[in-house]
Amino acid sequence: MYAYAFLDDFVLLYPVYAVLFAETGLSPAEISSLFAIWSVTGFALELPSGLWADVYSRRRLLAAAPALPAAGYALWTFLPSYPSFAAGFVLWGAGSALRSGTLQALVYEELSRTGAQDSYARLIGRSQAAGTTAVLAATALAAPVLAAGGYRALGVASAAVALLGVPAALALPESRGAGRREPGRGYGAVLREGLGEVRGTPGVWRGLLLVAALSGFDAMDEYVPLLARSTGVGEAVVPVLVLLVTAGVTAGGLLAGRGQGRAGPLLALAAGCLAAGAVSGRPAGMALVAVAFGIFQWAIAAADARLQGRIADGSRATVTSMAGLGTEVVAVVIFAGYAAGSRWSGPGPLFALAAAPYVVVAAALWRPWRGRD
Structure with a gap:
């Protein structure tokens, strides 16, 4: 769980992606519109993703979540343009929505099955600390990686790290089934x-x-x-x-x-x-x-x-x-x-x-x- 949280926030592009957009030729208004697309996507998919997590396998949703922003980072890296940036934020927002609510539900349910639900706040808090540490580490590494390999190096590294979240998610336990839709649970x-x-x-x-x-x-x-x-x-x-x-x-x-x-x-x-x-x-x-x-x-x-x-x-x-x-x-x-x-x-x-x-x-x-x- 801590590895999953760390990998999710270890995005080397994060400190400089606004600069990448500007250097590609986007205006401040266009950059602001990208942020709006990001927010709207997360908002629109928040509840549907929660429903999906309660109907299907939560672990599989958590495994799919990191792959979406990874694809977005790849678009930004190899096809830098406004449509690619917009698609990347849609993918990033969708991945965040899949994770939001799903991770908390899976962790609490698995803890409760073993009678350890009192540990939930401690585990969630430490996973948030792991994410914050990842942001600090990514911020510190962004400058030397940018100097050595440019935005392409940052993008490739960000996508690769995000994909490492897939096996981390699959390593999480799930006792509620193997991912099949439960009968009568629409x-x-x-x-x-x-x-x-x-x-x-x-x-x-x-x-x-x-x-x-x-x-x-x-x-x-x-x-x-x-x-x-x-x-x-x-x-x-x-x-x-x-x-x-x-x-x-x-x-x-x-x-x-x-x-x-x-x-x-x-x-x-x-x-x-x-x-x-x-x-x-x-x-x-x-x-x-x-x-x-x-x-x-x-x-x-x-x-x-x-x-x-x-x-x-x-x-x-x-x-x-x-x-x-x-x-x-x-x-x-x-x-x-x-x-x-x-x-x-x-x-x-x-x-x-x-x-x-x-x-x-x-x-x-x-x-x-x-x-x-």
Whole structure:
């Protein structure tokens, strides 16, 4: 599982693909449209992929997922053009959708079969830390690989590493069958079962909202470089401050599964750290931001584990994908809000304002989880 997570995020093209698009001749508007295609694809396929994972083999879907972006990287490498870039983002978005919800469902179900479901948050958190580490490693290696072999070397390496995720996925256990469609388990039946879970199972609706809110607010990490630059440091220091925050996220993932009953107080603390660090306007304030993002990462795993504990195995991927849909909606709201707010304020006040929703979530988590909405 850790290998699968690492290989999924070890994309050497990631730090420079926007530059590749620009050097191919694309305008900023065309590049933005590619990102929109990426988001729309993931959003459109999120729920259907969850239904598929509950009807067919989850392990086989996880094995197919890395092959799709690998094909996209190959298109970018050997046929660089707007249509190829667009097709690549469609493939990347489809691969992400196949994985989203499916991995959580498979891992929790297999753990529960052996009575080890209490380990879920720890395993998920560590896999997220493995993914963050992969991003750091890919970022560090991108420059020397680009200098040695150009974009073609980056593309070939990215595709090859992604394909290694196929055997990693096939090595995962799956006890629910050999991938055949279950009799009487059509998409409509699974969707009705999932909706019934949300409406009728205590705690599921609230759990969906919490997972979507926490994961969606995490979109603020896209603006961390802007916050770092606003502290007045030189351009060369910005990556160091971003690395500090990334280290905090990694630590939060590694600590997942511990102290889950303290989610409310810790999230309130994180909100305070985020606001204080952001408005300080000093490089040292980024240490507080790193603490905040670490707690946020820890809380996402805790909320996910609580949600998984209340979902039936038959519709687990479908319900988890509903949380993924909510995450995308919250993320879009964050992006739109930041874009609008940037007209009148700098990154510091905007990050401080973003701490307010975490206070609301903290209040929701503060009271004990008693299995009711």
